[in-house]
Amino acid sequence: MNLVLRQLNQNDESLFFEGLKEWQPNELSWYTFSWKPGMSYQEMLLILQNENQGIGIAPGRVPHSMLYGFLDGKIIGRVSVRHELNEYLRKRGGHLGYSVAKSYRNKGYATEMVRQSLEYCKNLGLESIMVTCADENIPSWKIIERFNGQLQDKVWDDEDKETIRRYWIELVG
Numbered sequence: 001m002n003l004v005l006r007q008l009n010q011n012d013e014s015l016f017f018e019g020l021k022e023w024q025p026n027e028l029s030w031y032t033f034s035w036k037p038g039m040s041y042q043e044m045l046l047i048l049q050n051e052n053q054g055i056g057i058a059p060g061r062v063p064h065s066m067l068y069g070f071l072d073g074k075i076i077g078r079v080s081v082r083h084e085l086n087e088y089l090r091k092r093g094g095h096l097g098y099s100v101a102k103s104y105r106n107k108g109y110a111t112e113m114v115r116q117s118l119e120y121c122k123n124l125g126l127e128s129i130m131v132t133c134a135d136e137n138i139p140s141w142k143i144i145e146r147f148n149g150q151l152q153d154k155v156w157d158d159e160d161k162e163t164i165r166r167y168w169i170e171l172v173g
């Protein structure tokens with residue numbers, strides 16, 4: 001599969017905005033946390049670089065890498081990699097958050113993006129990572145279990161009013 005997961009660079013501006021069109025305005029965070037309507041690409045790149053290096057991180061946030069899935073010249077999804085956990089992420093969110101645009105779903109792309117993001121996590125020096133998902137999100141927990149995710153527990157999330165599964169994936173050993 002010709003899918004490459006990587007950070008955005010200076011040459012990706014048009015691909016980034018093309019990829020954005022796959023998402024409704026209310027789904028924006030499934031594509032980007034950093035870009036807001038009206039923001040320039042350069043401004044967003046700077047935010048991403050700083051977040052990646054842990055510079056000027058807002059309270060409650062942690063160093064973070066946004067990796068995009070490039071398939072045949074298109075951005076079809078993303079994986080958000082949190083370099084460490086805080087209290088919020090331990091409860092819900094974990095180290096990884098992934099999404100694939102609707103028109104590309106159920107073709108194995110999220111599985112491949114997660115596979116590549118596990119390598120990225122290893123290179124960050126992480127030995128195990130937490131991944132969470134809604135109990136009802138079958139594709140998501142199938143992906144986690146594909147990579148031998150061990151279910152820690154299921155907990156009620158009062159904010160989103162749903163049960164979530166919390167898994168750990170071992171990266172070494």
Ligand SMILES: CC(C)(COP(=O)(O)OP(=O)(O)OC[C@H]1O[C@@H](n2cnc3c(N)ncnc32)[C@H](O)[C@@H]1OP(=O)(O)O)[C@@H](O)C(=O)NCCC(=O)NCCS
Pocket residue numbers: 030097098099100101104105106107108109110111112132133134137138139140142143146
């Ligand atoms: C979850 C999500 C990333 C999955 O992306 P995807 O590219 O469709 O996933 P894949 O094609 O790699 O499929 C993963 C598994 O789910 C299965 N699957 C996919 N769509 C499914 C569906 N609608 N119902 C049941 N199983 C499904 C696939 O068959 C595959 O299982 P397998 O390995 O046993 O064959 C995508 O649905 C999405 O972006 N959803 C919105 C954001 C989200 O919920 N992210 C997860 C947050 S934790």
